[in-house]
Amino acid sequence: MAASQLSATVASPVVSALNASQAFHISACLRAVSEVNVVEVLREAGPDGLHAKEIAAPSKTDPLFLARILRxxxxxxxxxxxxxxxxxxxxxxSVLDKGKSSKMLFENRDERLTGTSGFAAYVEIFTDHNMKSVAMLADTMLHPKEGELGFNRAYGTTE
Structure with missing residues (x-):
């Protein structure tokens, strides 16, 4: 926290506000790498890592896009x-590691979060459902309806 406070004190207020407004990219990227099991692919590769082409291959994702996300x-x-x-x-x-082989994760997508520490599941739900809900926060404030939350607007629910 001290380093963050120091950064806020010396950084340009404009740059700080712009950086804060774009922090959602980090959340979206965390979800993306968890969904395509990047941590597990890299764990199996060892400390020297892998090229984005090799990381992307098992999930059949675009390696250039994945490289940008990882960068x-x-x-x-x-x-x-x-x-x-x-x-x-x-x-x-490494805290996103589901503790399973990447092969198993790709073959059994529906079971990939079962029997894990739960942290990857936590990150995925927060960066999916919660992110969609908070994206509706300003609309909910500007056009309020009694009892309606951002979640209700995001998912078209009334309860």
Whole structure:
């Protein structure tokens, strides 16, 4: 917290506000890497990491897109970019590890969060349902309806 306070004191207020307004990208990227089991693929590769092409192959995702996602997370100290487009886990990314083989996770998508520490599931729900709900916060405030929350607007529910 002290480092954050120091940064807020010396950084440009405009830059600080812009950075804060774009923090949702970090959340969206965390969900993306959890959904495609990046942490587990990298765990199996070891500390030297893997090129984005190899990380993307099991999930059949675009390696350039995945590299951009991982680079953004690495700039926020989640993952490590060993060399250009080669990424490895670090102590922060490792907490998303579901503790299962990547092969099992890709073959049994419906069971990938069952029997895990629960942290990846927690991150995924917060970066999916909760993110959609908070995206409706301003609309809910500007156009209030009694008893309606951002969740109700996001999902079209009344209860």
């Amino acid at each position: 953004l997370l690495a700039t926020h100290n989640i993952f490590r970019e060993v060399t250009p487009s080669v990424f490895a886990n670090n102590r922060i990314s």
